Amino acid sequence: MSKFLLAGLGNIGSEYANTRHNIGFDIADAFVEQHKSSFSSDRLADVSSLKWKGKQIVVIKPTTYMNLSGKAVKYWLDKEKIAIENLLVLVDELALPLNKIRIRPGGSPAGHNGLSSIQESLGTDQYPKLRFGIGNNFPKGGQVDFVLGKWTPEEAPLVKLKVEKCVSVLESFIFRGISQTMTDWNKMEFSL
Numbered sequence: 001m002s003k004f005l006l007a008g009l010g011n012i013g014s015e016y017a018n019t020r021h022n023i024g025f026d027i028a029d030a031f032v033e034q035h036k037s038s039f040s041s042d043r044l045a046d047v048s049s050l051k052w053k054g055k056q057i058v059v060i061k062p063t064t065y066m067n068l069s070g071k072a073v074k075y076w077l078d079k080e081k082i083a084i085e086n087l088l089v090l091v092d093e094l095a096l097p098l099n100k101i102r103i104r105p106g107g108s109p110a111g112h113n114g115l116s117s118i119q120e121s122l123g124t125d126q127y128p129k130l131r132f133g134i135g136n137n138f139p140k141g142g143q144v145d146f147v148l149g150k151w152t153p154e155e156a157p158l159v160k161l162k163v164e165k166c167v168s169v170l171e172s173f174i175f176r177g178i179s180q181t182m183t184d185w186n187k188m189e190f191s192l
Contacts, residue, residue, distance in 0.1 A: 096133025
């Protein structure tokens with residue numbers, strides 16, 4: 001049975017809930033909820049294990065804080081003996097507008113501390129990522145506040161829609177593979 005690891009990145013703590021930087025956690029939550037599973041605390045992460053249509057899926061939300069995400073991802077990849085190409089990291093992306101997502105089989109961290117940590121732990125940037133566009137609507141010097149800020153009331157409905165669609169993206173990645181998923185989703189523009 002093939003196994004997959006879905007790793008939603010974010011920061012633990014209620015002060016980070018519903019922030020742009022925690023969208024990876026939100027997508028992981030939506031996927032686990034859709035599949036009638038739940039998370040429990042385990043080593044370096046909140047973890048959910050589920051079986052779906054003959055696939056074993058492990059979903060993690062690292063409890064290491066964003067900058068040490070790689071420790072949790074590497075630990076669970078090794079523990080579950082999951083191939084790196086069956087890992088999908090869910091992450092916020094400043095360089096994409098809010099109405100877009102991007103799936104890639106590899107690529108640089110592009111300044112994202114969580115992805116930098118994973119690259120360092122795995123020794124490669126060649127692992128699949130789902131980048132959730134959060135836009136870059138902030139003044140010069142305002143990036144940290146923007147990324148760690150909560151969604152605006154205007155953004156929230158589109159974010160909710162995109163998170164729901166990302167559940168389908170994850171299912172596609174697991175069942176149809178990354179190439180087909182990229183073809184189906186990378187050009188899409190989400191709107192209400």
